[in-house]
């Protein structure tokens with residue numbers, strides 16, 4: 001088959017890092033569910049495609065003393081099935097389980113989802129509230145960034161041309177913790193999220209120690225954390241007034257674009273209150289917000 005670019009399939013991480021350090025216009029191929037679409041449409045014209053599917057060490061999920069480590073090549077279906085991503089981490093597994101369709105989830109990797117950094121990307125909000133970090137490797141060494149620092153906007157991250165995203169680190173949570181991921185989409189079936197949200201709470205039954213992290217997708221160019229609202233909700237009894245105040249703060253901080261194909265700014269703003277109430281109810285049990 002004729003390919004209008006060179007193709008390499010390294011068997012080791014070392015070989016891969018050498019290849020991308022020597023080729024300015026190399027593009028990494030993981031599951032290909034974004035890259036191939038972009039090559040076909042002419043948006044990306046690569047000189048070299050580096051297929052990382054044969055680097056087996058990139059598709060592990062394991063637990064260490066401090067982290068759950070997810071290899072960047074781990075597919076959505078592997079994440080969905082992993083016994084390590086249950087309990088407090090289930091929100092990530094759930095997000096992976098509802099993206100695209102089964103066939104896409106069999107190919108689509110977590111690394112590709114992060115690097116593509118679509119505003120509606122399924123894994124980004126769960127990873128933000130789980131305080132995840134990304135490990136980037138090159139021939140000159142390794143650096144670790146928080147997912148919040150790493151993602152800069154649609155299709156933009158801090159990755160350098162000679163780097164490979166090798167793994168994602170999710171800190172182990174010992175405190176009583178739980179999380180939720182919610183999304184809205186235009187039609188039944190396959191579409192990217194019109195708007196999505198993740199909430200994660202530690203020490204959930206102790207109002208004095210409770211820590212809350214919230215992240216919304218598609219309302220700003222990168223995942224949006226309403227930090228003032230997190231602080232407001234952390235040590236206070238959750239009431240209707242507190243929710244209304246939170247919604248007011250969030251809506252004053254976001255500015256959803258009017259050109260989105262999937263949802264109007266008004267719809268996204270409307271969904272903020274729904275996500276907050278439903279998410280908090282799901283984690284904390286019945287809260288009285290009437």
Ligand SMILES: Cc1cc2nc3c(=O)[nH]c(=O)nc-3n(C[C@H](O)[C@H](O)[C@H](O)COP(=O)(O)OP(=O)(O)OC[C@H]3O[C@@H](n4cnc5c(N)ncnc54)[C@H](O)[C@@H]3O)c2cc1C
Nearest residue numbers: 028030031032033034035100109111112113115121122165
């Ligand atoms: C029909 C369809 C439905 C979809 N539905 C959804 C959906 O509901 N939700 C959603 O979030 N997405 C959806 N997507 C988008 C896509 O499937 C995901 O973003 C997917 O996770 C991308 O992973 P991949 O392995 O296929 O990435 P690839 O296409 O292989 O790569 C994507 C980008 O990341 C780079 N890259 C990949 N891995 C690495 C790495 N380890 N280090 C450095 N760079 C890397 C590539 O060079 C490329 O630029 C859909 C796509 C299709 C075609």
